[in-house]
Amino acid sequence: MRVSTQFSIAVHVMLMIAGFPDEKITSEVAAESAGCNPVIIRNVFAKLKNANLLITKSGKGKTTLARPDTEITLWDIYCAVESEETEEIFKFHQNTSQTCMVGSNIHSLLAPHFDSAVAALKADFSKVTLADLKEELYDTIRSKASEDEVFG
Amino acid sequence: MRVSTQFSIAVHVMLMIAGFPDEKITSEVAAESAGCNPVIIRNVFAKLKNANLLITKSGKGKTTLARPDTEITLWDIYCAVESEETEEIFKFHQNTSQTCMVGSNIHSLLAPHFDSAVAALKADFSKVTLADLKEELYDTIRSKASEDEVFG
DNA sequence: TAATCTGTAACAACTTACATTACAAATATT
DNA sequence: AATATTTGTAATGTAAGTTGTTACAGATTA
Numbered sequence: 001m002r003v004s005t006q007f008s009i010a011v012h013v014m015l016m017i018a019g020f021p022d023e024k025i026t027s028e029v030a031a032e033s034a035g036c037n038p039v040i041i042r043n044v045f046a047k048l049k050n051a052n053l054l055i056t057k058s059g060k061g062k063t064t065l066a067r068p069d070t071e072i073t074l075w076d077i078y079c080a081v082e083s084e085e086t087e088e089i090f091k092f093h094q095n096t097s098q099t100c101m102v103g104s105n106i107h108s109l110l111a112p113h114f115d116s117a118v119a120a121l122k123a124d125f126s127k128v129t130l131a132d133l134k135e136e137l138y139d140t141i142r143s144k145a146s147e148d149e150v151f152g
Numbered sequence: 153m154r155v156s157t158q159f160s161i162a163v164h165v166m167l168m169i170a171g172f173p174d175e176k177i178t179s180e181v182a183a184e185s186a187g188c189n190p191v192i193i194r195n196v197f198a199k200l201k202n203a204n205l206l207i208t209k210s211g212k213g214k215t216t217l218a219r220p221d222t223e224i225t226l227w228d229i230y231c232a233v234e235s236e237e238t239e240e241i242f243k244f245h246q247n248t249s250q251t252c253m254v255g256s257n258i259h260s261l262l263a264p265h266f267d268s269a270v271a272a273l274k275a276d277f278s279k280v281t282l283a284d285l286k287e288e289l290y291d292t293i294r295s296k297a298s299e300d301e302v303f304g
Numbered sequence: 305t306a307a308t309c310t311g312t313a314a315c316a317a318c319t320t321a322c323a324t325t326a327c328a329a330a331t332a333t334t
Numbered sequence: 335a336a337t338a339t340t341t342g343t344a345a346t347g348t349a350a351g352t353t354g355t356t357a358c359a360g361a362t363t364a
Contacts, residue, residue, distance in 0.1 A: 059309045093161045
């Protein structure tokens with residue numbers, strides 16, 4: 001199982017926007033912070049926008065959250081960049097023998113258990129809001145008592 | 153996120169072995185039931201053997217479970233064919249800016265939440281044993297009242 | 305009008321997944 | 335002992351997905 005870096009990048013940019021609402025966070029700025037190409041950020045922007053989590057405007061460069069950070073969970077961000085469909089997450093082997101008792105039933109037998117696993121993942125990620133992450137970030141910053149620049 | 157077909161194939165062969173202990177299940181037989189190449193099965197065999205779930209012997213062709221099916225869970229099978237390491241499952245973007253408050257903290261901030269998600273997955277898959285799946289299979293077969301051959 | 309920024313298309317490099325052939329090593333059968 | 339069977343594993347090819355990059359059209363701001 002593998003979740004692409006787009007998920008952590010998506011959380012990264014959402015946290016920048018939620019945590020520092022006065023900063024102008026362009027794809028260029030976010031790309032430097034995330035250590036990747038600005039186009040990667042723009043693609044993530046597009047997915048987050050498509051999932052109604054983010055508001056972006058061409059030429060403006062001022063991205064804002066589409067709703068309060070208390071109402072955006074890790075699961076929301078996950079779904080924006082990755083599929084939540086069980087069939088997409090757990091790939092079944094195809095062409096199973098339909099004359100074999102196991103081959104003809106394995107799919108319908110496993111499907112509910114895979115659904116349950118996805119539900120468990122959803123439940124766990126749904127517990128964490130962007131506001132939670134923001135507070136954890138603020139705590140970390142405070143505890144480090146740092147005077148570094150916010151972005152660099 | 154995507155789990156390879158090896159997982160469903162692994163469950164498939166384990167279920168064949170647990171469900172029909174009197175049949176001689178070679179990589180060839182399993183491959184025909186699973187609809188894939190025998191070498192794929194042998195590689196899965198090797199991983200299951202390495203995880204101490206299966207006993208195989210060259211030339212023998214009689215594979216058996218390494219322990220009772222009541223003590224083998226979906227999580228055990230999952231771990232045999234996929235990594236259970238959080239860092240392997242959730243890929244982080246690298247090269248984050250260390251002078252940015254978000255960039256320098258995103259990893260340590262997200263890691264515990266990713267660990268929690270993996271734990272949720274583990275808890276869910278650990279609830280289901282091979283014996284459970286076997287019973288569900290038997291129920292299905294009984295309810296279908298089929299007189300087909302067991303393997304075909 | 306000029307500068308800035310998002311939105312996308314196009315393409316290359318890299319990695320991973322899956323299928324297949326081939327053959328050595330171990331075991332069973334005769 | 336000889337032969338057939340089966341696992342174990344290396345090597346290779348192909349397809350698909352991921353990430354990085356260039357390029358440019360379209361929207362917005364100053």
